[in-house]
Amino acid sequence: MKTVIFLGPKGTYSHQAAIQQFSHIDTINYQPASSIPECFSQLEQNPDISYAAVPLENSTNGQVVFSYDLLRDRMLDDSCVIKDHQIIPPLEVIGEQYVSITHCLISSQPDLSVNDLQNYKLVRVFSHPQVWGQVSQYMTNLKENCPNTKFETIDTSSTSGAVLKAIDYQSKEDSNNEILNLAIAGETASHLYNAHIVENSINDRLGNTTRFLILKKLNDKEYPLQPPNLSKLHVNLLMFTLELDDPGSLVDVLNVLKHYSLNMSSISSRPYNSGKNDRKWQYIFYIEYDSDPQDPKMTTFYKEINEKCVKWCLWGSFPRNQRYYQ
Numbered sequence: 257m258k259t260v261i262f263l264g265p266k267g268t269y270s271h272q273a274a275i276q277q278f279s280h281i282d283t284i285n286y287q288p289a290s291s292i293p294e295c296f297s298q299l300e301q302n303p304d305i306s307y308a309a310v311p312l313e314n315s316t317n318g319q320v321v322f323s324y325d326l327l328r329d330r331m332l333d334d335s336c337v338i339k340d341h342q343i344i345p346p347l348e349v350i351g352e353q354y355v356s357i358t359h360c361l362i363s364s365q366p367d368l369s370v371n372d373l374q375n376y377k378l379v380r381v382f383s384h385p386q387v388w389g390q391v392s393q394y395m396t397n398l399k400e401n402c403p404n405t406k407f408e409t410i411d412t413s414s415t416s417g418a419v420l421k422a423i424d425y426q427s428k429e430d431s432n433n434e435i436l437n438l439a440i441a442g443e444t445a446s447h448l449y450n451a452h453i454v455e456n457s458i459n460d461r462l463g464n465t466t467r468f469l470i471l472k473k474l475n476d477k478e479y480p481l482q483p484p485n486l487s488k489l490h491v492n493l494l495m496f497t498l499e500l501d502d503p504g505s506l507v508d509v510l511n512v513l514k515h516y517s518l519n520m521s522s523i524s525s526r527p528y529n530s531g532k533n534d535r536k537w538q539y540i541f542y543i544e545y546d547s548d549p550q551d552p553k554m555t556t557f558y559k560e561i562n563e564k565c566v567k568w569c570l571w572g573s574f575p576r577n578q579r580y581y582q
């Protein structure tokens with residue numbers, strides 16, 4: 257029985273991503289984690305955990321920086337194996353999943369309508385920090401419609417964790433109906449914890465989607481049966497650092513992609529420091545590009561990448577999920 261770990265408790269969008277990746281395999285166990293860092297550390301250190309599903313980016317508010325920084329920190333960790341400029345990470349990306357994010361305003365109280373909110377002195381709304389950027393217009397409208405109500409937004413470790421928090425707070429609150437505790441999460445979380453949907457599909461942008469990476473241990477040579485809806489094209493996630501103050505060094509790396517006719521599908525960066533006295537404003541770059549992993553030219557491609565980067569790390573070469581094109 258193999259186990260996949262995801263940001264829990266059950267009912268998160270991360271849980272949905274794990275289900276999408278592994279539901280065709282009936283011998284998979286789903287294990288919730290308390291944080292995204294725990295997903296990485298458990299996968300690395302716990303021999304009973306074979307896979308992890310972690311959020312990487314959202315179509316409305318961009319990078320899930322927790323995950324980008326965890327990939328960066330693992331790459332720059334001294335324990336990694338180094339071959340010339342290449343860093344061999346302890347984990348490998350083997351897949352991607354796209355989850356439709358349909359946020360709901362959720363309450364522990366049945367038959368509550370959104371118009372009832374104006375009757376409360378204080379409304380607390382719990383959710384994962386990534387969510388606020390996906391419902392900012394909705395929250396602004398809510399506050400405008402309840403001018404005499406104080407609103408508090410409270411970060412929780414996950415969306416389904418927010419539902420449990422709102423239920424717990426409401427059960428302890430005074431019963432004189434002055435304080436209301438709500439959550440923003442998916443419909444699954446509401447049903448799982450017997451809560452009630454006050455309003456459905458509240459994200460600012462319809463089609464809001466979060467992209468998840470599926471990871472395994474690098475030294476685990478067994479690949480799981482891939483889910484359906486995958487294209488033959490492979491995506492590669494590569495991270496690299498450059499010489500400081502070396503004009504054109506980034507262009508030199510991107511020119512290698514051009515020289516080998518490899519289409520780059522994304523580029524992003526995050527700050528990093530390689531030591532406590534290190535200069536500020538240094539960046540590590542993340543690029544993704546399409547390739548045919550069997551193509552013999554990839555060997556010389558990586559040789560040239562190795563020459564242009566101070567450090568570089570290939571996190572994985574994995575099938576493009578057809579949902580990318582929808």
Ligand SMILES: O=C(O)C(=O)C[C@]1(C(=O)O)C=C[C@@H](O)C=C1
Binds near residue numbers: 263268320357413416
């Ligand atoms: O809290 C969840 O449900 C998660 O799966 C985490 C997460 C995220 O970190 O971006 C995933 C998808 C949504 O964008 C909101 C939250």
